[in-house]
Amino acid sequence: MAVGGLVLLSVVLVLVPRSWWGVLASGWPVLVPVAGGVAVLVAGVLLWRRDSVEHEVSAAPTPPDRQVQPLRSWVVPVGVAVVGAVTWAAVTWLHGSVPVVGDGVQRAQLRVESIRTGLTIGAAVTAAFALLLAFRRQQLAERTQQATEYDAGEKRVTELYVKAADQLGSDKAPVRLAGLYALERLAQDNPAHRQSIVEVICAYLRMPYTPPDDESTPDPGDQRSADGPAPAEPTPATGDSDNPVVGPREERQVRLAAQRILARHLRPTTPEQEPHPRYWGTKVMLDLTEAVLIDLDLSGCHLHNATFTKTHFIGAAWFEGATFSGDAGFEGATFSGDAWFGEATFSGDAGFEGATFIRTAGFGRMTFSGAARFEGAAFRSAAWFEGATFSGAAWFREATFGGAAGFDGVTFGGAAGFDGATFSGAAWFEGATFSGTARFDGATLAGTRYDGPEPVAE
Numbered sequence: 075m076a077v078g079g080l081v082l083l084s085v086v087l088v089l090v091p092r093s094w095w096g097v098l099a100s101g102w103p104v105l106v107p108v109a110g111g112v113a114v115l116v117a118g119v120l121l122w123r124r125d126s127v128e129h130e131v132s133a134a135p136t137p138p139d140r141q142v143q144p145l146r147s148w149v150v151p152v153g154v155a156v157v158g159a160v161t162w163a164a165v166t167w168l169h170g171s172v173p174v175v176g177d178g179v180q181r182a183q184l185r186v187e188s189i190r191t192g193l194t195i196g197a198a199v200t201a202a203f204a205l206l207l208a209f210r211r212q213q214l215a216e217r218t219q220q221a222t223e224y225d226a227g228e229k230r231v232t233e234l235y236v237k238a239a240d241q242l243g244s245d246k247a248p249v250r251l252a253g254l255y256a257l258e259r260l261a262q263d264n265p266a267h268r269q270s271i272v273e274v275i276c277a278y279l280r281m282p283y284t285p286p287d288d289e290s291t292p293d294p295g296d297q298r299s300a301d302g303p304a305p306a307e308p309t310p311a312t313g314d315s316d317n318p319v320v321g322p323r324e325e326r327q328v329r330l331a332a333q334r335i336l337a338r339h340l341r342p343t344t345p346e347q348e349p350h351p352r353y354w355g356t357k358v359m360l361d362l363t364e365a366v367l368i369d370l371d372l373s374g375c376h377l378h379n380a381t382f383t384k385t386h387f388i389g390a391a392w393f394e395g396a397t398f399s400g401d402a403g404f405e406g407a408t409f410s411g412d413a414w415f416g417e418a419t420f421s422g423d424a425g426f427e428g429a430t431f432i433r434t435a436g437f438g439r440m441t442f443s444g445a446a447r448f449e450g451a452a453f454r455s456a457a458w459f460e461g462a463t464f465s466g467a468a469w470f471r472e473a474t475f476g477g478a479a480g481f482d483g484v485t486f487g488g489a490a491g492f493d494g495a496t497f498s499g500a501a502w503f504e505g506a507t508f509s510g511t512a513r514f515d516g517a518t519l520a521g522t523r524y525d526g527p528e529p530v531a532e
Contacts, residue, residue: 153203161196165189231267234260242278247324251331254278258335261354268354275332279365283329285388286322326368333370336360340375356399372396373414379422382407393418401444404429415440423466426451437462445488448473456499459484467510470495481506492517 241253261271369389379400390411401422423444439461479501
């Protein structure tokens with residue numbers, strides 16, 4: 075780039091009309107500002123291009139944005155040759171353009187002035203070349219400093235990350251809480267590490283845990299838990315019952331704190347419907363397979379791919395108004411308390427195969443853009459789907475409805491399969507719309523009042 079700029083400058087100097095040289099020959103008051111202005115312009119353009127790369131806001135140093143190619147060995151000799159050629163061309167051309175007028179003294183003075191002007195041009199080209207080399211040297215120094223700061227920042231983040239993870243393994247609940255909040259602060263300040271920190275928190279919640287016998291007691295710090303119904307029967311969660319976790323009551327508080335940390339940073343808006351400053355983005359993925367979750371409240375949260383396979387939900391579970399931008403899996407999950415999914419949106423596939431709902435399951439006004447699978451799901455109490463929209467296929471094969479089943483006003487945009495489903499209580503399909511095939515082959519409709527369309531058998 076430097077050689078190209080020098081060649082271009084030499085061409086421009088050669089093509090300058092002769093009438094301009096009288097002004098240029100007036101000396102440094104004209105040449106210095108012109109050379110300085112060109113140099114500042116070039117440097118500004120280069121700096122603007124370098125800073126045009128957008129980086130996510132982060133407290134940690136950012137990595138070097140691009141590699142600086144090593145300087146070729148031929149650049150300096152070629153640059154010296156170009157400077158010499160430009161200087162020689164300028165002196166020769168100016169010397170030959172001296173008019174044959176006046177006496178010998180005047181012509182000698184003009185020749186001296188032409189040589190001086192040509193040398194001045196050569197000095198200006200040399201200064202421009204030196205400025206480009208100095209700018210490159212400055213770039214290298216800045217990149218080295220940036221790389222040093224980035225390495226130091228990454229080392230500091232790693233040390234804090236390891237220390238916080240070690241705290242989660244402590245047998246003291248306050249130390250584990252401190253580790254969780256340290257990870258939260260680390261993720262808030264370092265967006266690039268948020269997903270890995272979320273995975274650590276999810277891994278902690280997946281650890282075996284046996285709740286205390288009176289787990290049905292509402293959490294005094296959670297207003298929604300206090301207002302919500304208690305589970306019918308507290309069931310032991312996954313884990314080794316012969317080797318229970320030390321301090322189950324204290325561990326309960328640690329797990330509640332972990333759940334609140336996830337929920338706090340997955341809500342894009344505040345209660346006042348303003349953008350949440352602590353929102354971690356829409357690409358956060360949760361893997362809570364076989365986890366034990368207590369009074370989980372993810373209402374209004376935005377989740378990407380979320381996995382709750384064989385998860386045990388103790389107490390009520392709130393997913394009202396939540397948005398799942400990817401696939402969501404609740405296969406084999408157990409909901410000991412009420413499960414509320416009202417007005418939630420599933421953009422991908424939603425899997426509830428084999429899930430067990432011990433208490434009320436509320437799916438009213440939900441939107442399923444992909445396939446919704448409730449095959450083999452067990453609804454032991456009431457199940458409400460009023461106003462829900464199934465844009466894709468809806469499968470309820472072999473599902474068991476122990477209480478009332480409300481499908482009033484539901485829109486089935488694709489195929490709907492209730493083959494082998496068992497309705498022990500009343501089932502309402504008033505106002506339901508079936509745009510595709512509706513199958514009820516082998517369904518048991520004991521005590522059912524069915525006001526929907528006639529089942530279609532293929």
